[in-house]
Amino acid sequence: MEELPGALGTSASLALRLGQAIFAVASLLFMCLDIQFYSYTAFCFLVTVMGLVIPWSLTLAVVDVISVFVMRPARQPGVLSIVVIGDWVLSFxxxxASCSTASVTSLLLASDGFCKLCTRYQLSAAMSFLSWFLCLSSSLFNLWLLPTV
Amino acid sequence: MEELPGALGTSASLALRLGQAIFAVASLLFMCLDIQFYSYTAFCFLVTVMGLVIPWSLTLAVVDVISVFVMRPARQPGVLSIVVIGDWVLSFxxxxASCSTASVTSLLLASDGFCKLCTRYQLSAAMSFLSWFLCLSSSLFNLWLLPTV
Incomplete structure (x- = not known):
């Protein structure tokens, strides 16, 4: 079987997963560190979703590491479907979450005029946008692979 | 070729397209009628996106009507790809847009306490969620059909 870069078990996939985890961690740090984010529903949603993305990406990164450096396990269609659906749900x-955060931040900026923490909220939303993009790419690469398994 | 319900040119697809257009129009009406929505970025975004969904869905509904009631044109992979990608981008x-609207509405409710128009904003967000769901279903049905063309 020819090797599609970005599909489960390749080094490109490992890079995508690490990128997702790093951006999700950055988004969490910008949002949570020293801020009372509980007062806004959208920010709680962002924190929850990023808290789901990090373990998911790290688990699959471990699978990729094993597959690249140790041995290549046989790909099973069932496992690959679960990965595609999981990536897809997480990307949605x-x-x-990032759209909600961005719109709430823009509303806060417009109503306050002087919003000290809004830069951090914006950075957090931008990081989670990047995480969304990488998550979607992983999902598409694996979806592409699915019919050939 | 066996007929997949929901794919381009079937009566199920016509129902999906009409549903998308109706929900999008409802969302626009709840949002625009007698309200100054320009002050919030998220609401302008919602109006823009719903303004894109309506002509797209109506055009494809006309294609479906012709295909169901008059004659069935040959499906071309290029056209089907464009439909899948368009549906997909519009669903994202x-x-x-609906998440942004929902989060801004929840923020307005929390900060005002008494927000007369928030019910209408919530209804508008709910309608655009439904429109998103139908758009995504159309995209998936057509994507399913794509390899068989």
Missing amino acids: LSLA | LSLA
């Missing part, structure tokens, strides 16, 4: 959730 | 945009 992180898109929703 | 409408998800983003």
Whole structure:
């Protein structure tokens, strides 16, 4: 079987997963560190979703590491379907969370005029947008691979 | 070729397209009628996206009507790819718009306490969620059909 870069078990996939995890961690740090984010529903949603993305990406990164450096396990269609669906759901959730955060931040900026923490909220939303994009790419690469398994 | 319900040119697809257009129009009406929505970025975004969904869905509904009641044109992979990609982009945009609207509405409710128009904003967000869901279903059905063309 020819090797599609970005599909489960390749080094490109490992890079995508690490990127997702790093951007999700950055988004969490910008949002949570020293801020009371509980007062806004959208920010709680972002924190929840990023808290889901990080373990998911790290688990699959471990699978990729094993597959690249140790041995290549046989790909099973069932496992690959679960990975595709999981990536897909997480990408929808992180898109929703980052849009909510961005719009709430823009509303806060417009109503306050002087919003000290809004830069951090914006950075957090930008990081979760990047995480969404990488998540979606992983999902598409694996979806592409699915019919050939 | 066996007929997949929901794919381009079937009566199920016509129902999906009409549903998308109706929900998008409802969302626009709840949002625009007698309200100054220009002050919030998220609401302008919602209006823009719904303004894109309506002509797209109506055009494809006309294609479906012709295909169901008059004659069945040959399906071309190029056209089907464009439909899948268009549906897909519009579904992402409408998800983003409805999440932004919902989060801004929840923020307005929390900060005002007494927000007379928030019910209408919530209804508008709910309608655009439904429109997103139907758009995504159309995209999936057509994507399913794509390899068999």
